[in-house]
Amino acid sequence: MKRRDFLKTTALGAAAGWAMWPADVWAATTVRLTVLHTNDMHSRIDPFPNDGRTNGGLGGMARRATLIHQIRQQEANVLLLDSGDIFQGTPYFNFFGGELEYKLMTQMRYDAATLGNHDFDNGLAGLQRQLPHAGFSFLSANYDFNQTILKSRFQPYKTFEKQGIKIGVFGLGIELAGLVDPKNYGATMYLDPVQRAADMVKQLREKEKCNLVICLSHLGYKYETAKMDDRKLAQQVAGIDLILGGHTHTFMAAPEKFTDSNGHETLVNQVGWAGINLGRIDFNFSKKNKQKINVATAVLPVGQPVISS
Template sequence: MIRRKFIKQTAAASSLIGFGGLTMGMSNNSLLKPSKKHITILHTNDVHSHVEPFPSNDPRYANLGGAARRMNIIQNVRKENPNTLLLDAGDIFQGTPYFNFYGGELEFKLMSMMGYDAATIGNHDFDNGIGGLAAQMPNASFELLSSNYDFSNTIMDGLTKPYKVFVKDGVRIGVFGVGIQLSGLVNKTMFKETSYLDPIELTTDTVDALRNKEQCDIVICLSHLGYSYKNEDKISDLTLAAKTAGIDLIIGGHTHTFLEKPTIVQNKDEKFVLVNQVGWGGINLGRIDFYLDESNKLKSSSLVLDV
């Protein structure tokens, strides 16, 4: 099998995206200038139990993906920059016989081996029932983050956190999760008494805690809301970015959207938010590099890594 190892450079990688008043469209030479801090974010979404590469006869994704290849890329990036976070935006489960046979055990163990730092919950992560999800939690060495699912009356109570603060090279990075409305999408018997809370309200409260209480320099949302919808009443990543403030990056899932570069959205404070999603099935690994200068102003660049 021939392994594909090339990297697609996006438009955002050849120009830096400004935050907090920095201008956009800066020269790529800016990447060569020393920055005070450099944080790398690697991310996946909607892997759907694709442990192995797609088969060679797949009409669209022949020989792409696979956990072993992804792990190799992750290890190489970490050698390049030890200040790296690895995140997932949900729908870890369901899609191949590995889930049918092992119920998510293999997926969580492989993610733990790869060194994932955090993930959020997708609707398909309830496909073995909320009890099935809870049963696999001991196999996850990473944090499962959800700010707008109230699990207090379920077996998942206490097994998730609304957010987590990571410190890399002195930079405080707040990561939180939001999930999609389960009613009408997932059978009630699968999620039991899980309560869905408004993601915009919960995001506002969570970001306030991360920025003010936790004093975070970077705030990242792991979202399984979906990239965008024709029905504007349905909350999407683009809606969340526009109607809130204080988020630097939304890593999305659910809609299996392949973005060659992050979408730039102006938030309610007229500052820029990156919204990214890298398809599905583990065939891509997203990469966002944040650069903080001496005054902690933020710049970013992005890549899409083919697995």
């Protein structure tokens, strides 16, 4: 499978002529940020058996680590993010309670993740036990843990800087009531994700002066009911550049694009589940004014050779 077969490019602004620029001129005037992302890994450490089943031979954390390493060797500015449900689904979780997942993600140098509903499957105490093994940040803007043993353990957002480009990342989780046994989340309070997202955009744009705002969401991609999802969030909260979703295990060939009345574009993406795919989104920024010039996206199957275009 060749990368050009699933590479999708979206123009943002005056992108028509950029590809014709000499490579040295392009490199001197732009900064490329590569965002890699996963969701709903569900403790899938090994590849799926290659026995004729759907997705047979795909996935596996060792293979993902190799792919990420290859991309980091090629790209100077990489962010690696996850949208929740790291836990639950294989005997690895049953035996080790999430320790292995966090240790392997730390070795892969994940930068940040958010919490999914299954990350509460061993209760707040079980989550607390595993957090020391995670060498990356957990971001949660709409879960209030102040009345629990996890008070002050999570940040609502985090900022990163890559070659002068400032990126703000925040996390949103799904309502736990009805999905998780109440004893597993205790006094955790669920806050309105729309209001909290608007708060985060204001904080990251106005106070932190971020050039790019990313939401790690475990709300789910799309529901036919009034239940909040990533598509509704993109349409109701202005100022988010990228929503990286989870929960619904949605395989998307390319991000969905929403444009508000001011012309601001929000991309929504999700890459299935179980580490079968690694999502890649390349943002190119002008060095002069730090504005986005264009975006290129790809879905990278983990376990199949990828040929760079």
